Amino acid sequence: MIIIDTALQRRAAEGRPIRVGLVGAGFMARGVALQIELSVPGMRVAAIANRTLETAKRAYREAGVATMREVGSVGQLEQAIEAGIAAVTEDPMLLCRAQGIDVIVEVTGTIDRAARVTLEAIAHKKHVVLMNAEVDGTIGPILKTYADRAGVVLTSADGDQPGVMMNLFRYVKGLGVKPVLCGNIKGLHDPYRNPTTQEGFARQWGQNPAMVTSFADGTKISFENAIVANGTGMRVGKRGMFGPTVKPGTPIQEVGSLYPLEALIEGPGIVDYVVGAMPGPGVYVLGTHDHPKQQHYLNLYKLGEGPLYCFYTPYHLCHFEVPTTVARAVLFADAALTPLGAPLVEVLATAKIDLKAGQTIDGLGGYMTYGLAENADVARKENLLPIGLAEGCTLRHDVSKDALLTFDDIELPPGRVCDELWREQMRVFFPQYSTQPQESETV
Secondary structure (H helix, E strand, C coil): HHHHHHHHHHHHHHCEEEEEEEEECCHHHHHHHHHHHHHHHCCEEEEEEEHHHHHHHHHHHCCCCCCCCCCCCCCHHHHHHCCCCCCEEECCHHHCCCCCCCCCEEEECCHHHHHHHHHHHHHCCCEEEEEEHHHHHHHHHHHHHHHHCCCEEEEEEECCCCHHHHHHHHHHCCCEEEEEEEEEECCCCCCCCCCCCCCCHHHHHHHHHHHHHHHHHCHHHHHHHHHHHHHCCCCCCCCCCCCCCCCCCCHHCCCCHCHHHHHHCCCCEEEEEEECEECCCCCEEEEEEECHHHHHHHHHHHEEEEEEEEECCCCCCHHHHHHHHHHHHHHHHCCCCCCCCCCEEEEEEEEEECCCCEECCCCCCCCEEEEEEEEEHHHHHCCCCHHHHHCCCCEEEEEECCCCCCCHHHEECCCCCHHHHHHHHHHHCCCCHHHCCCHHHHC
C-alpha cells in the first residue's frame, strides 16, 4: 500500500491520473465511483456505462461530479476524455474501445454481458478489474488466457473477500508458513433463501434482492472460494465445502479443529468457510510450519503451539479497496487474484425446489437454483452444469430438490458468448470433456 499511494501521488503531481472506465452503476459501482473521486489522488472515473443513463449520472452526482456529457460514439467519448469531462453512455463497448481509458472495472454481476465486455476490453489492450466473482468463477481461466496473450492484467478486486483472502495468502506464504486453508467468515447460510425472503434486508440497504439472496443461499460463497482455489492451486475438501456453523461470536482462532486435519495438510490445501465466527465478515488463512525453532517463535508471538496457525483479516471493505487493485494492475502489472491456469473448482447448479421439464431457469440468487462448489475434475466427469451457465436454460427433465443439474438436463439458449468461451475453456484445459456442452445446442 505504501508503494501504491506514493505512485498515485506521483501520477497526480504529473497530471497523469489513471483513467477508469466503470461498467455498471449499481449499488457497489456507485461506491467505487465515490471512493475514486473523493479519496484517490492520481485516479479518476473517466466514463461510466450503464443500461440506464440516469443511473450512471446518479453515480457521478453522488461522487460530487456535476458536469458530465452523454456520448454515443468512440469519437465523442475520446473528446470528452481529452477535455477532462466525465462521460456517460449506455454502450460499455465504447469504454473498451476508446483511447484514454486505462482500465475497465466491471461491476454488473452478469455472466454473458460481462464476458462480452471483458473480451472487448482485452482486445483493445485494457486491463480489467472484475468485481464479478460469477463470471470469473465460470469462465475466468479462459479469459485469463486472452489477457495473457494481450499483455494485460485480468484480476478480481481487493475489498471483495476473495481479493482479501489472496492478499492474506500471499502474506502468510511470504512468512514461510504454508497456507493449507483459505476461508471466509459468514453470518448466514441457508440454501433455500430467495428474493422474497431477502426483500426486506435488501430494501434496508438499498441493494438488489437477488444479489442479497446469492449471499444467503451460498452461491456467492461458492463463487468466491472457487476463484480463490483457481488462484492458489487449492481445492475443496468435499462437495459444497465443510462450512461449519459455530456459536455466534466464536473466535476465528478456535475453528481450525472443525476441519479434518488430513484434508488440510495432505495435498494442495482447501478453500472453505465458517458461519458465525468472529470477526465477521473477515477472512482467514490456516497455515503450518515444519521448522521447530520457527514453531517456537510462532508460539511466542501468540499464534499457539500448532500444528495450525490462524491468520485473519477482520474485515473486507469492498469498494473502498477497489482503487488499490486498479493501481496494482495499471502501475505494477500485479493482479490481486487471477486464475493460475486450468479451473480447479467450479460452482454447480443445484435445484432449490423441485424443477419441472419445460421450465426456464431463473438467474443467480433466484427461486430455482443455488450453487455448490466442487472440484473441476469431478464436475467434468459427471457432466455437471455450472450455475453461471444455468440462467435462461430450458429444462428437458424434471429435477428433484437438492439434485445437481447436468448438461443432459437442459437446453442452452442460443448465441451466448459465455457458452462459446466455456467450450473453449474445455478444449484448452479439459480436452477429454471438450464436447460438453454439445456445440449444436447453442447454434
